[in-house]
Amino acid sequence: MSERLTLSLDAMGGDHAPHMVIEGIQLARKRYPDVHYLLFGDERLITPLVPQELKDFVSVRHTDQVISGDDKPSQAVRTGRNSSMALAIKAVKEGEAAGVVSAGNTGALMAMAKLSLRTLPGIDRPAIATMIPTVRGESIMLDLGANTEVKANNLVEFAIMGEVFSRCLLGHVQPTIGLLNIGSEDLKGTDALREAHSILREHPLNMKFHGFVEGDDIGAGTVDVIVTDGFTGNVALKTAEGTAKLYTKFLKDAFGSSLLAKIGYLLAKGALAKVRQRTDPRRYNGAMLIGLNGICVKSHGGTDAVGFANAIGVAIDLIHNRLNDRIREECAHLAGELETPPPVASSSSAASG
Amino acid sequence: MSERLTLSLDAMGGDHAPHMVIEGIQLARKRYPDVHYLLFGDERLITPLVPQELKDFVSVRHTDQVISGDDKPSQAVRTGRNSSMALAIKAVKEGEAAGVVSAGNTGALMAMAKLSLRTLPGIDRPAIATMIPTVRGESIMLDLGANTEVKANNLVEFAIMGEVFSRCLLGHVQPTIGLLNIGSEDLKGTDALREAHSILREHPLNMKFHGFVEGDDIGAGTVDVIVTDGFTGNVALKTAEGTAKLYTKFLKDAFGSSLLAKIGYLLAKGALAKVRQRTDPRRYNGAMLIGLNGICVKSHGGTDAVGFANAIGVAIDLIHNRLNDRIREECAHLAGELETPPPVASSSSAASG
Structure with a gap:
């Protein structure tokens, strides 16, 4: 893969955001030196935390709006369109990023990701x-x-x-x-x-x-x-x-x-x-929101930089291993299999031997 | 309580029955020296295992039939009427024993106990x-x-x-x-x-x-x-x-x-x-089948004598502490409370102070 991989991060989600997000990137860089990160959140809080050696790998996109842990998913979907979480998901939808990681509100993340990314065909x-x-x-x-x-x-x-x-x-x-x-x-x-x-x-x-x-x-x-x-x-x-x-x-x-x-x-x-x-x-750490038309990983809300780096690792592994393409293929095979009549006994017995 | 307490035991239930049942009684006797036990099961297997010092505390009631771990509850109810489990439950129903303990098939025990003992009023x-x-x-x-x-x-x-x-x-x-x-x-x-x-x-x-x-x-x-x-x-x-x-x-x-x-x-x-x-x-060890019109304790099927003695202890504690009478009272109070209109604020506030 010659093209540089980009991940979008909800830099405001989680109890220790945004600093554990930045520190998490620093830890993840040891394993994945070439990944680029789009950070969504309050640039006044985020930019001063980004150390010199990360500057080339991080782009901060400003937004004031944050989804809180108490927000109901329906409310987040209705009013959170400009939140760090929504914009980080949108970057995946629009092809700017290959996947998104957030340590924010799980219900809101699932609801917004489902609405924005949609589910994979067959799911x-x-x-x-x-x-x-x-x-x-x-x-x-x-x-x-x-x-x-x-x-x-x-x-x-x-x-x-x-x-x-x-x-x-x-x-x-x-x-x-x-x-x-x-x-x-x-x-x-x-x-x-x-x-x-x-x-x-x-x-x-x-x-x-x-x-x-x-x-x-x-x-x-x-x-x-x-x-x-x-x-x-x-x-x-x-x-x-x-x-x-x-x-x-x-x-x-x-x-x-x-x-x-x-x-x-x-x-x-x-x-x-x-x-x-x-x-x-x-x-x-790093639960996958699986079945969506885009890689979306939820980090535990209370995690630290080590846990957040692991969530980043999960997202990258799933992108590199083309998780969603493979789910798509399986679903297509399954749909094909269910539509076609089963093969006759003599031809199928060879496969089971 | 001057009257001697009697427990009925399914002596054939459990992986290590009947010997762990007899050894369990011996262990339980240290804590509850006066309890009498009705043992239901194959007397040819049970009687030789009963040591001299237990003879006065144990009565063996013979039956050939045993409920196996694989029997479905419906099948046990239909065909297991003379099983060690069914007869042990029946002893509680007929007032011969104050409670029953079995390490046999849980589903069968619940089905047979429910049919025989019925549920408590309000449950x-x-x-x-x-x-x-x-x-x-x-x-x-x-x-x-x-x-x-x-x-x-x-x-x-x-x-x-x-x-x-x-x-x-x-x-x-x-x-x-x-x-x-x-x-x-x-x-x-x-x-x-x-x-x-x-x-x-x-x-x-x-x-x-x-x-x-x-x-x-x-x-x-x-x-x-x-x-x-x-x-x-x-x-x-x-x-x-x-x-x-x-x-x-x-x-x-x-x-x-x-x-x-x-x-x-x-x-x-x-x-x-x-x-x-x-x-x-x-x-x-000792799960209670609660809500039945009789004390019924399920011991883990794989347990040994120590575990079975604990299950016996649970049954005795619940009998001594009149569990079922107290559930009956609570349900009667609740039924009364739900039928009566709530007391006026001035009189109820005294209780909460």
Whole structure:
């Protein structure tokens, strides 16, 4: 790729904006030295923060308007047309930038991005996807809150998008897919889940469908892609975060409970730092708004420069690996496959051998 | 209470039945020396396992039939009338026992108990409730899988039952209640959640309603009672279990990663045992099937004698603390309150001062 990649950033979104945005760019530059950034926000706040060595890689576009964390998505769409968030999205729509990153209000970002970028052909509802740590490495989970209630076809679309996301971002050659349920038997769960299960069981696009998985399969890494509705996914992700915090608290109490334990902690400190690193939420920062006609990454609102740099990295990886082109292709194949009658048994048996 | 308390046990339910049932009784006897047990199951397997010192406290009632883990609830109800599980429940219905404990198939237990014991007056749908460890101590969560989809009134009933359960089992004087959602704003979530929120906001029965809580509030112990539908509750509980396992795996890797870390582990071993104890699933064994006209406790199927003894302890605590009488009273008060017009402002203000 000879052309320089440009990302647009909502420089005002997030608790520690705009300085963590600028510091995040500085960190990201070590991995991606050639990327150019369009920063949308208050230039009086942003420009003084941009260090000399970044000047050639950053363009600041001024706007006074900011979407706050309390703004309702509908309100943001109606009145936030000149906000840093809206303008950063618009830069992607107009082809100025290859993708957008924001640490602002998730609901507003999804609503504005959906309205401005539209969904990819074949995708009815975009979803929020993220990576999560597991015993086996890393998995992808979606949806995490964009769709409180879903139909079977939405879950099937999430499976397709999650599969492509897993290949693009984690390099899994043939990721396994699981539908999150409350039991592994075919009869458990909601109608939408059972219907999606029977569609996915036919393995469209040679997808490796594992079947239903349960809550404890998330941490166990039973599958590479966990598909669920936005309500359940959001609760599951936050429950996992809360449990990790609880465990950390218990450990801290234990290491402080005796002199021997304190010495033990000092000796194991270096090794324990690895645990912290493996579960560091900043490492998993950068949720993808997937299914939109443009790369759109949401950083955690409370993140620091390290987390924001990771969100930038996610956006760049998805652009380089042409995530959206590949989702488009899968959807086109699927549409083609569903329109064409299935091949006769004799010709299809060769493929399965 | 001068009369001796009798519990009925499904001696054939669970992966390690019947021996973990007998060993569980032996452990439970240290805390509850006077309880008598009716054991339902294959006497050829059970009787040889009963040690001399238990003979006076145990009566074995023979049956050949066992409900397996794979049996569907509807099938269990239709064909399992003489199973160890059904007969153990029947002993409660007929007043022979004050409560039943089973480590068998949860769906079958709920279906058979509901049909046999019926629900308490004022309760439309029973729920499954359990204790969970939090940063602040312990909380109660329900429903955990009995009701995949719920209406607002079901959630309100869960809140009432969970509140009484929390007072009876954990001794919380005025437990706080939270509705599990994907955001704390009033507009988030499903219709059922918003409607339940608006009913509970009026604080029926002086209930301390906190409002919506999110997944990370579970581990944080933000509220004493977490109310949710059975689908979400089941996923959240299992996700927390899976995350704890993941964390334990990461820790184990870290402590084994260097000589220094290994020595550190040996020094901190005693203190770390406390963490294991605090998160030991056996300690939280004993899910209550709440809302039934009889005490019915479900032990984890894979549990050992320690876990089964804890499930017995949960049943005895709930019987001693008259859980069902108190739920009945609350429902009667609530029904009375909803029929009577609210008191005038001048007389009610005294109570709030």
